Amino acid sequence: MFQYYFLLGLRSLRRNPALTALMVLTLAIGVAASISTLTILHVMSGNPLPHKNGRMFVPLVDNGSLSGYTPGNASGDKQLSYRDAVNFQNSKMGERRSVMFGVGGAIEPQRKDIGAFTSQGLAAYRDFFPMFETPFLHGQPWSEADDAAGADVIVLSRKLAEKLYGDSNPVGQRMTLMGFQYQITGVLDTWEPVPRIHRIIGSGAFGSEDSYFIPFTSAIRHQTSHNGSMNCSGNREPGYQGTLDSECTWMQFWFEMANDGQRGELQNYLDSYAQEQRKLGRLKRNAPNQLFSIDEWLVHLRVVGNDNKLSAWLAFGFLALCLVNTIGLLLAKFSVRAAEVGIRRALGASRSDIFRQFLVETTVIGLAGGMLGLLLSFGALALIGMQSKQLTVAAHMDWVMLAMTFVISVAAAILAGLLPTWRACQVTPAIQLKSQ
Template sequence: MFAYYFKLGVRSLRRNRFLTALMVLTLAVGVAASVSTLTILHMMSGDPIPDKSSRLLVPQFDNGPLQDYTPGVDPGDMQMSYIDASNLLKSGQGERRTVVYGVAAPLEPARKDLPALNTTGMGVTRDFFAMFNVPLMHGQAWSEADDARGADVMVLGRAMAEKLFGNSNPIGQRLRMMGAPFTVVGVADKWNPRPRYYKLVGGDTFGDADDFYIPFATAIRHEADLNGGISCSSKRDPGFASLLASECTWLQFWFETSSADRSELQSWLDGYTGEQRKLGRFKRNAPNKLYDVMEWMEKLKIVGNDSKLSVWLAFGFLALCLVNTIGLLLAKFSARAAEIGVRRALGASRREIFRQFLVETAVVGLAGGVLGLVLSFGALALLGMQGSSTAALARMDWQMLGMTFVLSVAAALLAGLLPTWRACQVTPAIQLKSQ
């Protein structure tokens, strides 16, 4: 009977076409508004690296002074000093380790027809590429020896490589940066996770891909300009050397461990902070913490309250559309009272009438879903025109694609419950006498 009722539902779309079109459009607009905003929220809050997000860990220390300190208050700063970053790199803890140092530097192309470019990149260790699943289009990451001696080597981002060298392989080419010739050893393929979870503090959360990657030791040796935030709880002397020796926090650190090693790493960090306190550091005696990727994004409130409020407002608009759809369905089903009376007189039960009209309502919801999907793509396209960062979020995956139809049909069925119930209450005798 479902197939028969479905055919009746498709045919009913051609009855009173203006009323049907109005219902489908009302439902589609509500679905498009809610799905487009929900898609943005979904892309912002989704797990950016689901295969290992629980194994990538950020340590947090509180190395601030005792002055103006209130015990139990979260320091909020998720970066660390050069002293701690260096110690953690040498610790051998975890399967892999990396520092993330945001760098800004002018880059001089080998081509004479191109001027010097203002570029931004990262000072990292070679483990960075394996830890965050960075794909390499050409070449490879630098060696451990390059890390240790701070070699003048770099991995270019794909966009920058194509800008400088077109489609040719640039491995072995030299580019001048920070007053030194850097040798290109690799080219990263398209990789720009949104949000940029590996460098959220002091960085552009939904910004463009990095132009280059160089060894962390190289960035330190060249005293590279910092592209990011820095927090100093006490005064320090001017100069890069004093920055390295200070308690200023400006570097991000990541560990990669196995799932079972998190508690072991936490114990080691507790021991490390204990040793540093004996040296006169970590005077606040605050507990250190570990955050995996999703915990860190939650702590830093990557998805703000304004984004969540937008979704609630969009679903409020969908509820308003449903109220209008209920009124239109009541009008449509009321006009078929005579038909319902005849069917009831011929032996159809109220349950069968309810099923028939509910299936017809689902057909309306399906039509609204198709139109809503088209409108959703249009809305996301308009949002994407606001900038490259928004464009990366304004895209619909298969999960949201399926949800569009589910939401549309569910909304139509919800709106159709009252009109369908009213249709079941038609008294056959009264309708037959009125004919």
């Protein structure tokens, strides 16, 4: 019976093509507006490593000065000092851990057709690569011995490797970066996590990918300047060593635990560490020590702002307005078929039969609106992506949102069809037969 009603629904689309096209277009516009904004919100708030959400954590300790501090006020700092970051790195806590900070400098290609250019990268430990599940096209990360020795080794992004060496495998070759010779140990395959949870501070959650990765210890040994934000709440001695010895915060850190049940263990370590540091005269604010999972970190840094959420609500409000118009059009469409309903009722069709038939017809309209809405959504996302490079990364539809388009469209059509369908079921057969 459903198949029969479905075929009737397809035929009914041709009865009044102008009215049908207006209903489908109204529904499609509302769906496109809501889906395009919902897609942006979905991508921006997504977790690129959902299976590690209960295992990966960002630690924060408040090392600010007491000057101007009010107890109970949360610190706005979201990074660590060099001292705390290195202590965490040497703690051996968890399965993996890595301190990191952004670097940038000049690259001097061996090719004569390419001049020197600047590029940004990341200084980190070897654990960074398996922690964030970076895919390798050639080679592998540097070794733990390279971390310990501060060796001049480097991992390139695929984009940078192709720019410098074409399609050839550059592993084992040496390149000049910031005036020093680095040996290439690996080349990453295309890696574009959205959002970029490891680089939200500095280059942004939707910024461009890092072109290279070097050992943290090598960057410190060469006194490499950091490429990112720094917050200094106290005095700092001049020079690079003065920055390392200061309470300036400019480094980021991630722990990866062996399983999801070790958050309490890590929190206990963090509290014990802070207590020991207070005995040394540091962390004078005695503020709570914080741990953030991936999802909590995204919320803490407000990757999805209130403006994005408001845009989504406004889009769904527009969809509701489109539904009101669709209800009016369906009432007009079904009212002209009162005679047909009366004859069917007289021939023995029940009100439930009429209800099912008209509801299936509205579902057909929803499917048509979903297909057109999907095309309009792709167009809207393309226009949004043209506004900025960051929006280009976020303005793409995955399978979840593709399915959501049809779910929202059909659900909206059924919701809009409830009142017109109920009205159609109230037709009195005797009155309709007398009028014929």
